[in-house]
Amino acid sequence: MTDPILEFEDVDIRYRTEKGNDVHAVNDASFSINRHDYFGLVGESGCGKSTIADAIVGGLDANGEVTSGTIRYKGEEIQDYSEKEFNQNVRWKEISVIPQSSMNSLDPVMKLSNQAVEMAKYHTDLTKTEAIDRLRELFEVVGLSESRIHDYPHQFSGGMQQRAIIAFALYLRPSLIIADEPTTALDVIMQDQIIDYINGLKDDWDISMLMITHDISVVFENCDSMAVMHGGQVAETGSVVDVYDRPRHPYAILLQNAFPDVRFPDRELAVIDGHPPQLRGEVDFCTFADRCPWAQPECREGAPDAQAVAGDDDHQAWCVRADEMEELAAEHLEPKAEEESILGGGE
Numbered sequence: 001m002t003d004p005i006l007e008f009e010d011v012d013i014r015y016r017t018e019k020g021n022d023v024h025a026v027n028d029a030s031f032s033i034n035r036h037d038y039f040g041l042v043g044e045s046g047c048g049k050s051t052i053a054d055a056i057v058g059g060l061d062a063n064g065e066v067t068s069g070t071i072r073y074k075g076e077e078i079q080d081y082s083e084k085e086f087n088q089n090v091r092w093k094e095i096s097v098i099p100q101s102s103m104n105s106l107d108p109v110m111k112l113s114n115q116a117v118e119m120a121k122y123h124t125d126l127t128k129t130e131a132i133d134r135l136r137e138l139f140e141v142v143g144l145s146e147s148r149i150h151d152y153p154h155q156f157s158g159g160m161q162q163r164a165i166i167a168f169a170l171y172l173r174p175s176l177i178i179a180d181e182p183t184t185a186l187d188v189i190m191q192d193q194i195i196d197y198i199n200g201l202k203d204d205w206d207i208s209m210l211m212i213t214h215d216i217s218v219v220f221e222n223c224d225s226m227a228v229m230h231g232g233q234v235a236e237t238g239s240v241v242d243v244y245d246r247p248r249h250p251y252a253i254l255l256q257n258a259f260p261d262v263r264f265p266d267r268e269l270a271v272i273d274g275h276p277p278q279l280r281g282e283v284d285f286c287t288f289a290d291r292c293p294w295a296q297p298e299c300r301e302g303a304p305d306a307q308a309v310a311g312d313d314d315h316q317a318w319c320v321r322a323d324e325m326e327e328l329a330a331e332h333l334e335p336k337a338e339e340e341s342i343l344g345g346g347e
């Protein structure tokens, strides 16, 4: 049974430009994140991942706008909240974001300890001492010295600011954490430590996560379900097991060949030729068509509709040839080891 915490339904997001040549950054995007799930959103640079994250929390750049479709959080349309309501009731408390760039997330003129006290005062029953203790505890989790809790953000390096933001994102124990390439500034050991910490709290907090990355192996190892994006379109969505075992969109298929696999250390990585198109003007074609070995004329004659894979509505591929892909891909995909799987499953 599905129990969505966040739903995207046919969402279009555009950025206006001075020349009137709008960027259609996200086109007809649909996916759904279930409560308690870790959901990975993967795709190469510029495909629209951060735009999606920003739209969820009303943080699009001033020239950006959700032009159609619906975004629902716990069944309520996010667009229905006023900015004030959203900031009071949802931001940080329900949904917190670890942004791709840590700049501007923290108040530059307030000590971090005071920012924690303010947050706690506003949203919790914690005493001042408890509020500071909670920050101390989280500083330890993210590898910051607790002696720095009374510092100002500018006294931290970029990597340390990123860690402080992660501490604040966890501070109010939100239901949904959006992590936009959160760990690019962190080393692998710290990434694992933070993910382990969140996993440890998953049951107590009923936490869900939208993990945004360009690295499909991170998603396979840490998430329960996922969406693959290409050129402003969702290409495929489903459980990680579905997408790993039965990818049906050509981009998802080729991506699997493009990442290093511990089971095949000598395998040469496939390179996906070509570039995604500039998303200026109407996107009424499959944005992968120019790079797709299996493209047909119809791929350029309209945006593809979602196809349920093997009749399963939870596993969808936006490809007109989804039904044929198993056969077509068999020639392309490396064999998978029978017994070993890299899937972590998120639990």
Ligand SMILES: Nc1ncnc2c1ncn2[C@@H]1O[C@H](COP(=O)(O)OP(=O)(O)OP(=O)(O)O)[C@@H](O)[C@H]1O
Pocket (backbone or CB within 6 Å): 015, 016, 017, 023, 025, 043, 044, 045, 046, 047, 048, 049, 050, 051, 052, 061, 063, 064, 100, 214, 279
């Ligand atoms: N304020 C803006 N005005 C115009 N175009 C924008 C704006 N912000 C983003 N874009 C464009 O929208 C598209 C999607 O950008 P987005 O930042 O969402 O990509 P991304 O998938 O997060 O990439 P990355 O992996 O590099 O972070 C890109 O073509 C980008 O150039």
Ligand SMILES: [Mg+2]
Pocket (backbone or CB within 6 Å): 049, 050, 051, 100, 180
């Ligand atoms: Mg981004």
